[in-house]
Amino acid sequence: xxxxxxxxxxxGLTALAVTSCGSGSGGTTSASSGxxxxxxxxxxxxVGAESGWRxxxxxxxxxxxxxAGITLKFSDAQQKQENQIxxxxxxxxxxxxxxxxxxxxxxxWDPVLKEAQNAKIPxxxxxxxxxxxxxxxxxTFLGSDFIEEGKKAGQWLVEEYKDSTDKVNIVxxxxxxxxxxxxxxxxxxxxxxxxxxxxxxxxxxxxxFTRAKGKxxxxxxxxxxxxxxxxxxHNDDMGLGxxxxxxxxxxxxxxxxxxxxxxxxxxxxxxxxDGKINFIVECSPLLGPQLMDLAKKVVKGExxxxxxxxxxxxxxxxxxxxALPSRxx
Ligand code: AHR
Numbered sequence: 625x626x627x628x629x630x631x632x633x634x635x636g637l638t639a640l641a642v643t644s645c646g647s648g649s650g651g652t653t654s655a656s657s658g659x660x661x662x663x664x665x666x667x668x669x670x671v672g673a674e675s676g677w678r679x680x681x682x683x684x685x686x687x688x689x690x691x692a693g694i695t696l697k698f699s700d701a702q703q704k705q706e707n708q709i710x711x712x713x714x715x716x717x718x719x720x721x722x723x724x725x726x727x728x729x730x731x732x733w734d735p736v737l738k739e740a741q742n743a744k745i746p747x748x749x750x751x752x753x754x755x756x757x758x759x760x761x762x763x764t765f766l767g768s769d770f771i772e773e774g775k776k777a778g779q780w781l782v783e784e785y786k787d788s789t790d791k792v793n794i795v796x797x798x799x800x801x802x803x804x805x806x807x808x809x810x811x812x813x814x815x816x817x818x819x820x821x822x823x824x825x826x827x828x829x830x831x832x833f834t835r836a837k838g839k840x841x842x843x844x845x846x847x848x849x850x851x852x853x854x855x856x857x858h859n860d861d862m863g864l865g866x867x868x869x870x871x872x873x874x875x876x877x878x879x880x881x882x883x884x885x886x887x888x889x890x891x892x893x894x895x896x897x898d899g900k901i902n903f904i905v906e907c908s909p910l911l912g913p914q915l916m917d918l919a920k921k922v923v924k925g926e927x928x929x930x931x932x933x934x935x936x937x938x939x940x941x942x943x944x945x946x947a948l949p950s951r952x953x
């Protein structure tokens with residue numbers, strides 16, 4: 625009996641230790657939300673706080689959990705896969721009802737997803753996909769079609785240069801290496817512009833979805849690559865950092881170098897309205913309400929669609945001016 629009690633105490637302490645792992649490694653923090661039916665507990669592992677999009681996404685998830693009466697255990701992985709794996713293991717130990725996460729990169733998830741499956745805890749992918757062949761490892765994937773976003777960026781460019789036969793030199797700021805949005809936005813864009821050889825990507829590098837990296841990489845592009853016509857940045861933040869670099873080099877963003885970005889967060893939309901960006905493909909971060917709805921259903925054992933695609937649009941400079949006053953994020 626005494627042995628059994630000691631074992632239980634030890635198991636409890638271990639769970640506690642995992643729960644409070646150091647904040648530097650993306651420790652799990654627990655926030656209980658009020659209101660409604662609070663029988664569902666969700667463990668949510670967020671990528672980090674790398675961009676305006678991410679901040680808006682976190683707010684959407686936290687507020688929607690509160691509204692839905694779901695208790696949210698929220699963990700920030702600081703853009704590190706190992707932190708996300710640790711957080712998911714901690715959620716399993718805490719026996720949450722459902723795990724949701726936005727995978728920082730696409731590969732390497734099968735072992736931890738199998739652990740969740742063995743523990744009979746359903747998993748929902750939100751925002752980003754994994755490349756697991758075994759799709760039974762998660763119940764559904766809620767988020768944007770990143771390939772389509774890349775295609776929309778390419779289609780705008782093709783239209784913009786339809787009357788020109790000159791070569792168009794493009795530099796590309798990629799998102800986090802190995803992440804679904806970086807892979808897919810690149811592929812979709814390439815598929816569209818690849819049909820015409822006048823479009824050439826003359827330099828491409830990751831800016832890790834951050835403003836600081838976007839600026840740093842663009843500064844290097846400007847030094848190493850003469851005659852840049854177009855910048856394609858996989859998100860607004862990198863585009864905004866690049867604008868600083870372009871202005872620092874004495875060039876006019878939006879005119880000397882045309883700029884296409886993805887997201888349509890407020891700062892990006894402001895730069896678009898100001899003429900510094902030429903076109904933005906929207907990627908909505910407001911996934912919280914749909915996520916909570918799906919979570920309640922999977923916990924009840926109800927069928928959910930395997931894929932839920934977010935509705936999105938695109939913005940020109942004039943459209944940005946109109947949309948800005950009511951933009952939520
Ligand atoms: O996964 C969505 C992407 O991640 C957003 O486009 C980007 O801003 C974020 O960091």
